[in-house]
Amino acid sequence: MIEEKARFDWSKCVSCLCCPDICKRYNEDPAVILPKERFLMGKGFLEGIVDNFVALQKMVGKEHMGYVNFITEVTPHCDCPPYSEMPIVPEIGIVASLDPVAVDKASADLVNASAGIAGSVLGDKGGSDVLEAGSDKIRFVTGRDWMDLLKLGERVGLGSLEYDLVTLDV
Numbered sequence: 001m002i003e004e005k006a007r008f009d010w011s012k013c014v015s016c017l018c019c020p021d022i023c024k025r026y027n028e029d030p031a032v033i034l035p036k037e038r039f040l041m042g043k044g045f046l047e048g049i050v051d052n053f054v055a056l057q058k059m060v061g062k063e064h065m066g067y068v069n070f071i072t073e074v075t076p077h078c079d080c081p082p083y084s085e086m087p088i089v090p091e092i093g094i095v096a097s098l099d100p101v102a103v104d105k106a107s108a109d110l111v112n113a114s115a116g117i118a119g120s121v122l123g124d125k126g127g128s129d130v131l132e133a134g135s136d137k138i139r140f141v142t143g144r145d146w147m148d149l150l151k152l153g154e155r156v157g158l159g160s161l162e163y164d165l166v167t168l169d170v
Contacts, residue, residue, distance in 0.1 A: 061099030067103040076141045089114040
């Protein structure tokens, strides 16, 4: 802290954006001020996660990995911070697969196919059209074409965008 403002080693910043979110939440005058470009999650940040995952999959072996997404409490922020906002869609369930790209594609499709929750950020900032079942809620919340990452995952051999959804009643 210098003069009550946080100073960063930008070479270590991964643009997770937790720091300004927490400051804005707990302080009227945020202690953290970031350049606007940091709020774009720098092109390459999420793509870098895909690259890291490719390395992990090669090290562990595809045959030793399975993937489970709990589509519950879907909030506009990632689950890194110790807080969250109101969910944007009702709870959907659990999706599992041996294919990480297919499980994420199915999960995103299920979120977007759901009706949005009116009191969430979708209703606050998006208006009625983004609340409708079938609207691209993920693009609205993130401001990114989320399919680009899944297509990258498919291109580098992580999995496939194609899936068959099998529903189980338990």
